[in-house]
Amino acid sequence: MKVLVLLALVAAAAAWPGFGFQADAGGVSDAQKQHDVNFLLHKIYGEIRDSNLKAKADSFDPEADLSHYSDDGAAVQKLMRDLKDHRLLEQKHWFSLFNPRQLIHSPLAEHVVLPPLYEVTPHLFTNSEVIEAAYRAKQTQTPGKFQSSFTGTKKNPEQRVAYFGEDIGMNTHHVTWHMEFPFWWQDSYSHHLDRKGENFFWVHHQLTVRFDAERLSNYLDPVGELHWDKPIVQGFAPHTTYKYGGQFPSRPDNVDFEDVDGVARIRDLLIVESRIRDAIAHGYIVDRLAIALTS
Template identity: 25%
Template sequence: MRFLLVALLAGLCAVSAVSVGNVDPEYSGKDTGNYSQKQKDVWRLFKYINQPSYYKDHVEIANNYNFYENKELYNKPEAIEEFYNYYKYGKLLQRGEIFSVFYEEHLEQAIALFKLFYYANNWETLYKTAVWARNNVNEGVFLYSFSVALIHRPDTYYIVLPPIYEIYPYYFYNTEVIQEAQYYKQLYYGQNARYYLERLSNGFGEIDYFNWEVPLKTGYYPSLSYPNGLQFPTRPNYVYLYEYFYNYGQKYGANKYAYSYTHVQDYERRIRDAIDSGYAYTKSGSKVDVFSQEGINILGNLIEGNPDSPYYQYYGGYQVFARHLLGYSYQPLDYQTTYPSALEHFETSLRDPVFYQLYKKLILYFYKYKNQLPYYTQNDLIFSGINVKNVEFDRLVTYFDYFYADLSNAVYVTPEEFVQDKFKVQVAQERLNHKPFTYKIYVDSDKDVEAVVKVFLGPKYDEYGRYINLTENWMNF
């Protein structure tokens, strides 16, 4: 993929920004508590996220605000105590260290900080708490927790967040592009089915299936680096994932990630057992019917390993260890010094081809589940009185177009440069686009009735030029 970097003077060229005049329709006519100012305040908090904020008002708040001495300003005192214990006893991930939600210790801290934001009883308290955290908490923990809190609080969910690829460009642009952005600054101052269909469009075939016992043939070299300069872990072709090979030269001890191979094997067996037997266990030993009305949700929670899993300690966090193992990550020395792979960040997962192989494996569990359900009857599927007579499509023409993104957060600035905010650098990235097209569906109906029409687009031929029978290929649409 080709990139073009362009250095811009602030004020001379337009840079990506949000139109703060477009309030969510649901809030029109209501008191949004000075929406425009909130929007600007939030965007200032995300500026140069990997450096402390040097705005004068931020520095004053960050140095003087004490959330623990203002417990009455939060709706849940226990949330204050939970985060304070992390802060007081030095258990927080230090600034400058790498954060990933796929490490349990990191996620627990992020949840504790999220509660601090979420239970602030008004905007002023939330803002002061966020400014304090912006300069005193790990950058990744802050970014994750504050973003999640903003979209869940009823008084802030309408606020538009900056694009994640501009907040944290390290996860979206390779090391060469990031270095060039810094160079220009120095000059200036001196979802799985879609991936399968796209593979067909480019002459590739089925997504590969992998087996834990067989060397993983798909290597990956991400060419990405973290803000602290560490390169993302790489995975050679045909690597062994057994614990002996995977951990060669690294410590075992109490490090649970060193036993990722054993964990995924245990969790996969228990997931299959739940589907085959028709029930899952709870912590108390009781059985839950996975083929009940809510069965698909029970199975989904079990596979995802989320808090609604019927028995998390038994069915575990499958993806946590699968992503660590497949990403070929180094074992963490402790929770402060982790070295996550591309698979251990949601922002970078889709770059690794093995991500789609992993999700193919997960989806096959749901197919295994569905195969044990009763077949649909004709009455379940028919839309009585409706007849689709014909469908017409325009020719779909695709092409590559340049997309511009602000890369300024990737460069380091002085406190004066931070406040003046004059330097801008953009990256021009080629992205697939298409010309406008229309389609027509001709329908006969013997009554007036509301209906939903779903349209699925995909290639007609496989990688060998053979026609794809839609009846046999339904799972990829």
């Protein structure tokens, strides 16, 4: 719930001159901005502890003044309609790590350091056994140290590189990079992300090359290519949980790719891959939509 409140408060900064985030209107310092963000992200599933922020969150009306939105309020009006029609997820339900993206890319958060996600949502980065042990310790008011182990067993050769794939810092970097360069981003949302695709590809290429190097040093073959018509041999069980909603889904061994209704079909993906390979081989891309519009 507090994630949604955080987004509302960030939006309020643009619409509410005396809110606190907007330094040019209220002369609020970077230290105050940092204080507000820290309080909002501390124990994200609990109540907001700062009384001033709590009062503003309770009284904020995102539709009160639509002139402050770049789209004249179209997006927020749709959001509020969905809320009133009960189309949004209920409180204490699953949520996406990508929700804080507006704060990351907002100029209002300039000079504000966001806490690492493993501190805000530790259950998404630590196996469920450790989280459950921590909950029990909290309920009994018993201090303790909890040993976190990798998800698999030593019988599985892939566990030789679990230190890399399950590293908390590495996974935090990975998800943060997705939020920095979201694949769905459009300049019309707020600003241009320079060389978005190039930077995104470059970092992921570096990660995969490093992973292959780690595998070779542990007597494992490099990661094999994925083929749409062949199964994924190695399964994976993340052993992590949603705060509300149960375990993360696992992937058994030898899973075949399947169509996802309303999202993608394997046949279409094969065609797209073939076209990409053709474009690379020819050295250029033809925008057929542009041709159709000009012909």
